[in-house]
Amino acid sequence: MAKPLALTSGEPAGIGPDITIKAWLRRDELKLPPFYWLGDPGLLARRAKSLGVQLKLAEIRAHQACDVFADALPVVATGQAATAQPGKPDGTSAEAAMSSIRKAVDDATAGRASAVVTNPIAKSVLYRAGFRHPGHTEYLAELAATxxxxxxxxxxxxxxxxxxxxxxxxxxxxxxxAQLSTDLIVTTVRIVASDLKTRFLIANPRLAVSGLNPHAGEEGSLGTDEETIVAPAIEILRSEGMNIRGPLPADTMFHETARRTYDCAICMYHDQALIPIKTLAFEDAVNVTLGLPFIRTSPDHGTAFDIAGSGKANPSSLIAALRLAARLATTQPA
Known part of the structure; x- marks a missing residue:
């Protein structure tokens, strides 16, 4: 990988600094791809002290990250101080987190970084500062607008x-x-299928689509959304040559034998998708944003204020996010 990954700070009072430090300390053991962290160098230094670890930092420009990564954790300073103590977000938290995200997207868009990896943010903290997006995903889309x-x-x-x-x-x-529609399902699945082909290198993705209601509506007796919304979307996508099936009962889609029959499950709402994957892979699942002009991955967990600075945070999901971002960067379409 010729260019480093840009890793955001996340919520300064959360476990983002902890797992960043822990991941970098295991860089040789795990053969991690080079990355640099965007934020306030003083925050990382203070967090390392809280964790009781020796940490060498190097303030750099993005293009220097690969050269110093083996010997020091590369940091690109955003110029935004972050004074929050572990578990106690303060007035600096929101702007420190958002400036890190903006800079990471700028670096990826300009070609200085091969991908963006984001540490967890605390949406409640951002909302109090006027943040108007439902989450990270939607904010990244706005930053990617052209x-x-x-x-x-x-x-x-x-x-x-x-x-x-x-x-x-x-x-x-x-x-x-209220949002669910045939058109939304169709546009979503088109993006999924495209990125599975171009970035995950799956030539003919097998897609399984869940129903909305229990038992996928039980032929209309438990709801007609499958007949009026989901099935028409599947027919449109199948007519475009996609390997897709459904609507399937969500309660039988995720056991081991069922999972072998598809490459990706398309679910109708948040918990229908996230509950099974967090049950199966809580420590190493990765959040990937498809449909953007750059690669973005993230740990699939939150800020964990209750253990920030304690040394208890597990970096496994961040490590998985870094590895997946590096993998996808090697297949990024021109």
């Missing part, structure tokens, strides 16, 4: 055991039902 067009972001949760995509994402269940 020519007045904002791409449709698709959230995939990926692991070796399961890849799953929710059609509706960070909204209430009531709002998810």
């Amino acid at each position: 020519g007045g067009r904002t791409p449709q972001p698709v959230m995939m949760l990926w692991s070796a055991a399961l890849a799953a995509v929710p059609v509706t994402i960070h909204v209430s269940l009531r709002e998810a039902l």
